[in-house]
Amino acid sequence: MTQLMFETFSVPQFQIANQAVLSLFATGRASGIVVESGASATSIVPVDDGNRVSSAILHSSITGRDLTTYLLGMLTKVDKVFEADDLKEPCSSNAKKRTIAQDIKQKLCFVAADFAATAKSTDIEKQYQLPDGKNLLLSNVLYQCPEPLFQPHLLGKQELGIHKLLCSSIEKCDPYICKVLYDNVVLGGGNTMFRGLDERLKNEVVSLASPNTLIKIVAATDRQFSAWKGASILCCLSIFNDMWILSKEYTDIGSSIIHRKRT
Template sequence: MARGGGGGAGGAGKTTVVVLDNGAGFCKAGFGGETDPSVVVPNCMARPRSAKKWVVGDQISEVQDIQGISIRRPMDRGYLINPDTEKEIWERVFKTHLKIRPSECSLLLVEPLFNLPSIQKSTDEIVFEEFGFQSLFVANAPALSHNYQVDCAPDSLIAKSNCSLVVDAGFSFTHAVPVFDGFVVNHAARRMNLGGKALTNYLKELVSYRAWNMMDETYIMEDVKEKLCLCSLDTAADLDVARSRGRSNYFLCDYILPDGIKHKRGFVKNPQAASAYMHKRKKVEPVDMEEDDDEEIAEKEETRSATKAGLPAKEDHQILTLTNERFLVPEMLFHPADLGMNEAGLAECIVRAVKACHPTLHPVMYSNVLLTGGSTLFNGFKERLENELRPLVPDEFEVNVQSVDDPLLAAWKGGSMLAASQDFHTAAITKREYEESGSSRCRRRFMF
């Protein structure tokens, strides 16, 4: 697709606009006016145990042995803490993937809400002084995701009211953000310091106490979480099921760990078993699955016992078996207090955000709860959130939870639309304005 609108290479007299959604988990980059980003790379650097050199996130796919791989991230709790590392990642994105000269382009940057002035200053220095972009526009993910959904569904209630409650559950945090007339209601936004990173760390702890020590295997456990974790609609009943043995335990699933020789990457041993719970939830017969007989169950128990005792197992690969961990990990988002955390659950966070708005907006906010961010991709997330919200919302209000068209890329796509509009060119900070007025004064233009 040719670059259109404000980002078009063929747009007469217009500068190419680079759209960069700099998430803590993934860095999404492309050109304004296009429908999809040109590149999506992990926003991190990594170093294998056997190497001394750090590689940029997308090069991890080329690493042969990912066991014990070290991860260095420029972002912590959603905010930039290591500008030097971020600069290296951006440099690879701009020069290797996008193949641009920043001095000939403008930049639309997606930043988290309530970014600290010191971090904004560091970001501006990278943008204008290190890379030399011609101009900069800063936007936030909730507003972009809302506007993207409005564009995708012009006949929906969200589009007609131009109002929604955006739940942005990302890598480092979760925000419940009211959006009115396309703009964030700042004073009503609420934050949970829980996201995909915290869920991965919790999964590492759960499996390390019971089976293999996976505390240093962040990269592997993120893959396990994404492939096997799901949201329970009845935690107490599912815990009873997870304690059972054989076919009746439809949560039981094996993940083959990489060994660096035969298996370079981990994988789910039986994908059909991994989806058994979803079939059960939909009340349909599951696809054909191998039913464990007593001999197979005994063999698995022997393998697990040998693992705990530090003895070699019969099988020639390492198996990580998951049961209740699959639904207990996402449970953290809904009831963090059960784990001793001083955090409100997601449903309570949403209610607090809505109550901070004008009462006339309450009904439409509850009717337009919009999910975005990678942590909303767990199977059953939408249904579970609706179940949690309903008892907390007045009976006269309708509760409707929906997901954006593409939770991972919605903010980038909304940014691409904005970059192709005239609003970008009229509101962007130019390099000359930055040099004359400084970061703090220029940033007042983006008070969101």
């Protein structure tokens, strides 16, 4: 990456920063724990005064792409346009179906406050208009789609849900910062944009944490861009000036300079 930026794009200065830390900075915090989930990665990253607690960082294999694929599979039972046989068509057709599934996921899917109770409800129906004008009537798939974030076994994965990973990560940190982490849980990335995710996460963590633990979930309305916002804030700080890798430094030292000045 360093070589690409300097030699191909000829940037005057460059730096690499952790995405989760940037999401935290976007909220005006220097300490907290970030649940960062996007299309290709999901991580739980505790941060103490701007520094990652590396020994306590945990990862989930459930990503935004996984949930889109999961939803697409469920949609094959909703309408014949998504049937498995159709999915064997050329890539262009498959891409269109995936784009539709992605759009449904982003616009209509939500995290159930109580998954079992919601499964018994008959009051969950939304219409989605396909590009050809046909309307799809959707119900259970809307809350089933994001549930693997909390129940990975639904995708056949034997691992902890994000709520348990969050608590486990905090438990790996020094006791002095645990209270601060519970009180500063920051959501970041497009895969955390599901309606109801913040409320469900809080309720799940409350049930796992010690009694009387104060838990606050920070869910900015534009958190899909939180890492970018955090980076723009960091670049404006005078203290960041000494962290830049300059073009001359790269020319003199090479790509190993990134290890000396990495944030």
